[in-house]
Amino acid sequence: MIMHRKSPEDQPRIGVYVCHCGVNIAAKVDVEHVRDFAASLPGVVVSRDYKFACSDPGQELIQKDIREHDLNRIVVASCSPQLHERTFRRTCADAGLSPFFFQMANIREHVSWVTVDPGAATTKARALVAAAVRRVARAEALALRQVPVRPEVLVVGGGIAGIHSALTLANAGKKVFLVEREPTIGGHMAQLDKTFPTMDCSACILTPKMSDVKNHPNITMWTYSEVDEVSGFTGNFKVKVRRKARYIKEELCVGCGDCVDACVMKKEKVQVPDEFNVGLSKRKAVYMPFPQATPACMVIDPKQCLQLMKGKCAQTCVDACERAAVDFDQTDEIVEIDVGAIVMATGFRPFDAKRIPEYGYGRFDHVYTTLEVERLVNASGPTGGEVVLRDGTVPKTVGVIHCVGSRDRRHNAYCSKVCCMAALKMAHLVKERTGAEVFDFYVDMRTPSKGYEEFYDQVLSEGVQFIRGRVAEVTDWAMTPEEEGKLVIRVEDTLIGVARRVPVDMVILAVGLEPQVDTAEMQRRFNISCSQEGFFLERHPKLAPVSTFTDGIFLAGACQGPKDIPEVVAQAGAAAAEALALVDRGHVDIEPNTAWIEEEACSGCKTCIPLCPFNAITRDEEKAIAVVNDAMCKGCGTCVAACPSGAAQQNMFTDEQIYEEIEGVLAYV
């Protein structure tokens, strides 16, 4: 229920609290001065400064003042409302004051952190406080809306992050939909051979979890599927999932592989690079990404299959399948589901090493990425675990290059966090498998987690040669006879201070982690934000690392930023817990910042009706006026701004409140 109450009868009695935030604010803004200034503003009864307003004593202070001074309006001048508005609203509510009689002035993010001159910062803080005081005087008593929450959760992405989130939620008894774009779940972890630092076999620890997902009664797993559309809001999302045509009936296929053997694409040159093996092997049109793929079900690539492309093929696969699972008539299917919360676990994309042409990837056959070598050293990989080069030889010298695409302002300025360890792992594995002389070119060695430094120590003791220096170039330009036919790595050995040329047989590029290509598209579809580097943006890096700015949507894994498996799993658990906390409560409180239309003032001009993005406005034909359905209104205020009669109004953002704010920010000298 919303009460449309005009300003209450009683005069505003306002309390103002100017927060120091330790020194975050106080070092720039003269908080005492702002406090005194606030005290002089009309309606202000109490004005204080305080070290940490959001701390318990800070909140208690406010509550005490509310009771003792009979305050009916509160202004806290501190950080961004995005951070602590809820905290202080709760403070007010707990002291018996409607939470909507609270107003925040952002003097940290918008003032102390961005202003050089303390005088100017103080002036700006005063303006914002003045505006907040004037605005809060116009605040109205509103009630939170309570909306029931659906108990189901959607997990998008079936890497280790998505798998772990889904299992946690399912084990807590919630129904989970897991939507994975590829034909199988598993993500990048499935492609890894061993995992640092303990070097357990990736498949051994991942495969059981994958089959748990498949078999869990609470999990609906849709692979080869994508989310097309998301609407609704926290607790009540409506999601359209596109289940792409596999051309194989999932319920019939047992993954025996007879169809693959039968497929007409016998010759390698008509086959296509195998995605799972990062192009190191080829596959046919009908395939299963890898033996433990989950579900163990084939898929037919429509961009490859002759029948699907040209409508002409002997269809040997159809004949081969005893279970008659091949079905060329399948089409994409759209399923609509309702969920209460969403966990995004869409992972990362490895940096494309071609973007650093000086390293010769794609130009020289013997330059590989770490991910490719993961497949090379893997017993079920394209070479059966043998480290052999594209020309069939075994490398005798190998160079591993760090920071490829990372810590590089021309590409990604950030550190990819896992590649130092991945490079060390490669150095170790390659040395172990081939006995080659391994050179490791690093800029800074970053091994800060549990057991990581110990791993570095081990690799050092194994005799890998570490050269501190960022490689300038991998070239086939030989200066000496020994360099002929080799790849020469040009680098400055910065610890010794000389330029070196190191000839090697094989180069391994430790590529960084990048946001998925379609992150921007996903951001739009799910209405969440991205940070500068393109990963999904968390609500707060420390205090809300798995929440987004859109309520009800949480983040897990490498889609939020580069991280390794232990961290991914920890975060996936956290995201599941947050989602659980939401759906388990059964309802959510929704801000009542909805629009409403003053009946007598509305001329029924129909201006507002087509503007509402959520079709919340309809025309009451009898009264010949417009009416807002506040369950559908999300409070954008577009109709309010457009109404030429001033009949449409928005709770919490009334014209008067904004006019007060305008006058407030300008009355500051």
Add this chain to the structure above:
Amino acid sequence: MAQRTPRMSNLHITRRIKYQNELDLGFGKVMTSIPGAEDLLRCIQCGTCSSTCPLSIYMDHTPRKIIAMTRAGFKDEVLSSATIWLCASCYSCTVDCPKKIKITDVMYALKRKAIEEKVWPRGLPIPVLAKEFFASVLRTGRANEGRTVAKVWLKTRPLKLLANMGLGLRLMARGRMSMKSERMTGSVDQLRKILDSVHNSDTGHSPG
């Protein structure tokens, strides 16, 4: 070069230490105010510049070290270093640096500082070359390579001039060099005005 067995007598044992008061700690910061050198302090000492530089193998300090020394206030060492004069402005380092530091510009700035403080290696014809070049431009608006080079050699290494006479004559014979200067079609006054204006501006990056 064959490695000689070290003997106590030819082991050079020197004591090396840099005292804080010998440094110019603000030097790096000062340099960042020069257009192109603004990112100097961001260097992570990765050495890409040194390894891509075709000349680093001749340098007394690699470009990376020059950046480190500049930042750390080793002003005297930097300005008297041969490195800055060996830089051929090929811009390899500038395009390769992962921190987008415009090292070539830093090298230019250091050269200018060295000239300003009169600490360039004696006998190095570069400043003279630039001066002659400037004179030529002021006279005709254009550079005459032949004349300029001849004059430089005359002033710095007269013997060299003789040695290169042959080349000069061959070039002249092929119409590729002339002692007669090309000139701008208009008057050089306008050009002078422009240069005077720069000269009188307060950029602080013109040694004047």
Add this chain to the structure above:
Amino acid sequence: MSKDTPLPSAEGFEPRIVAFFCNWCTYTASDLAGTSRMQYAPNTRVIRVMCSGRIDPRFVLQTLREGADGVLLGGCRPGDCHYQSGNYKCLRRFKLLKRYLAQMGVENERVRLEWIAASEGDRVQKVTNEMVEQIRKLGHCRLEQIPRPETEPAAETHDLEQVGAGGMI
């Protein structure tokens, strides 16, 4: 009312700019500028609205009337609006409003619409500094000089694509 606000003297003139930022993108971006400690001119005061679609031309006029020297409107990039298309509505009103403002002698640079995504803290910094600089050059917004010589209703050049592109020189 701010009628008591003394006008800053001509020298040492510091423009006063009111910014209306949408909650989801531009306000978040300005928070990000804060958390990233990007320093910029202190002349703007941000008023948060849920969507750039809430920005009523009346706010802009009222802001100028109250003595502001510039108004900055900020919304999500085209296609990124949290409410689907509020930013387009804002753009259309803005374009019409600018034509009127031009007739009233309000210089083009004083009222500006920018699309700034949540991740673009640096654009908040850049746009603010740029605008402060431009308005410093123009000086105080002296509407009291109306009537002015006729101004051509200047065509608005603020195109969706161009926003942020930042023309050369």
Add this chain to the structure above:
Amino acid sequence: MSKPKAGFYWCASCGGCEESVVDLAEDILGVVEAIDFVFFPVAMDFKREDVEAMEDGEMTVCFINGAIRSSEQREMAELLRRKSQVLIAYGSCSYQGGIPGLANLCSREEIFKFVYHDSPSTDNPQGTRPQVRFDAPEGELELPSLDKEVKSLDQVVEVDYYIPGCAPPTALLKAAVEALLSGDMPPKGSVIAPDTALCDDCPRIDTKPAEPLITEFKRPWQIQIDHEKCLLAQGLLCLGPATRGGCDHACIDGNMPCSGCMGPVSRVRDQGAAIISALGSLLNHDDPDEIDKALDGIPDPAGTFYRYGIPHSTLYARCGITAGNGES
């Protein structure tokens, strides 16, 4: 009981407001019967001295139409304010500046220059301009001086009520007179007219689609106007959605779009901005170029959206003129 005394005076006006009184037709007799006109320069031969001779507050009511631009108009407004108990701004010019207010888009000098020199019909070889003082054979003559800008009545004196319209609908005048006579007046400062926008009682509202209905703006002469269909939906700039009703949709009935003479409704601060917002929102283009192209169809936004209210507009009101004491 003596009849209440009333005055009716014109300032910068076209005469239309007087016509509207005449339009009362036979009702005028009733008015004259109930009220004693003591000052009505258009109709009766009273002089300024007669007014000056009155006691302060002697007139019960005085209607002033027309905007204020000259010294004489200002003096008369002040005089009549003193002499009357209730002062009513009659008509758009008096209410918000009206058509004369558009002159504020140009400077006084520009106006003089055009009128006395440049206009095609001017023949003024000596370049003579009117002077405030002029030595004629008959002696020194004095003319009123022209103010720097046009103001609404309430920007010069306090106004009690407003009757909007260009010219005001007779029904409103009648209603005002009746209310006055019965003593049942609304709160001071009110606009005596309905407080909903014109669309409310527009006969075409049902034909107005609830969708972004504008793709281009057209002038009435450019199209064959449909008699039934919402004019806005036909691409004509109808200001009805942002304009107070009470005009009995006269223009609409004449197949002409509303040009906004009744001013905004009470909750709207600025009529022009309101219509800018509404029309901008309803424009059916997302592409910036398309938007611009459509907007080119409004060559004079200030004159179009503020045709009757430049002096009262939000922006203009910053020009140092008091905002007026009225609703808006």
Add this chain to the structure above:
Amino acid sequence: MKYLYYPGCSLKGSGRSYEESLLASFKKLGVEMHELPDWNCCGATAYMAVDEMKAFALAARNLALAERYGDGEPVTLVAPCNACYLALMKVQKYMAEYDEVGRTISDALASADLSYRGGVRVRQSLDVLLNDVGLDLLAEKINHPLGQWKVACYYGCQAVRPFAPFDDEYNPMSMDHLMRSIGAEPVDWPLKARCCGGTLTGTIPTVGLRLSYIILREAIDRGANVVATACPLCQFNLECYQSQMGREYGEDLDMPIVYYSQLLGQALGIDDRSLGLQRHFVPLTAAAAVG
């Protein structure tokens, strides 16, 4: 197609044959080149080291003249010499990016009643040939394909670094494409954009010579029988010091070093003299016979 042309000092001196062959080829291709009237020295490399602002000022004056020449129309200024190209690009960019440079240079120009507002597009001649003239038109106009040449395309540093938008800074290909289009065979080699030593050949010859030699050596090793350059300084270093290099490293070096435009001219059927081939020390013809 019409362009404004900035020759720079070298193309009037040691690099004359570059100008001769380029203008002749452009003419044959129907491209009009108008020499920028009253141009002055671009202020390149040597000058930057002594007084950067003045170097910028010199370059900027040319841009200002070009902009004025355009009279409001967009102008493309073609600078075939790498050093000039870089100097012009650099001042343009720095004027826009650094307030201080922008201000000082604008003031300096203003003192001589000039101004520069960023309206000139500076381009390397290779860029124009590849992207405006286009390989298709070239293919049409070629009447003497040069099958005998295995060309090491040598771009030098400053054509592709650090500002050039038209080609890859590590492995540039535009000249390679051009050579292929005239029937020659470009060799694949890694030193296309490595530094030739620039002015070091004159100032610190031991180093300069070695840099040039490394390039020459690699070109030979990769099977080239001619080196094509895009820069008068590179051409000078590689050709004029060849005998010195030979002495220094005890080798018989006899590699013709020409401008790509000279090969292009030949393929277009222009006679050798008009292409300035007689100006070279190592004759092209001789090597062709060998090759």
